[in-house]
Amino acid sequence: MAKRYSKEFLKMLRNEIPIAILICDLLKLENKVSEGYFRFSCPICSGFNTATSQKTNLARCFRCEKNFNPIDMVMEVKRVGFIDAVEYLNEIVSCRSELKKMFAENELEFSLNLFESI
Numbered sequence: 082m083a084k085r086y087s088k089e090f091l092k093m094l095r096n097e098i099p100i101a102i103l104i105c106d107l108l109k110l111e112n113k114v115s116e117g118y119f120r121f122s123c124p125i126c127s128g129f130n131t132a133t134s135q136k137t138n139l140a141r142c143f144r145c146e147k148n149f150n151p152i153d154m155v156m157e158v159k160r161v162g163f164i165d166a167v168e169y170l171n172e173i174v175s176c177r178s179e180l181k182k183m184f185a186e187n188e189l190e191f192s193l194n195l196f197e198s199i
């Protein structure tokens with residue numbers, strides 16, 4: 082039987098890890114800052130016509146016209162199903178001390194580079 086996750090749990094997972102940190106530090110997608118905005122290489126088209134929103138914690142590719150939440154992003158990059166993506170993120174969230182360390186190192190940089198409104 083497939084595991085079932087509560088809505089609250091999935092919502093927590095989608096919001097607990099900043100999307101830019103997921104993209105750079107965890108999934109190690111190619112990324113760069115262009116025109117002052119953080120851009121990542123889209124896992125579908127490899128383009129950099131992308132942005133992230135701190136407010137909604139979503140990443141968007143303007144070329145594919147697709148939004149990715151952290152679960153979508155893991156599924157696409159790692160080519161795994163929903164449950165594997167959820168378990169991957171859950172493991173990361175469980176290692177809170179690691180995450181906090183990353184925050185401390187990257188907070189300033191990300192607050193400067195993130196594209197606020199998609």
Ligand SMILES: [Zn+2]
Pocket residue numbers: 123124125126127128142143144145146
């Ligand atoms: Zn794309």
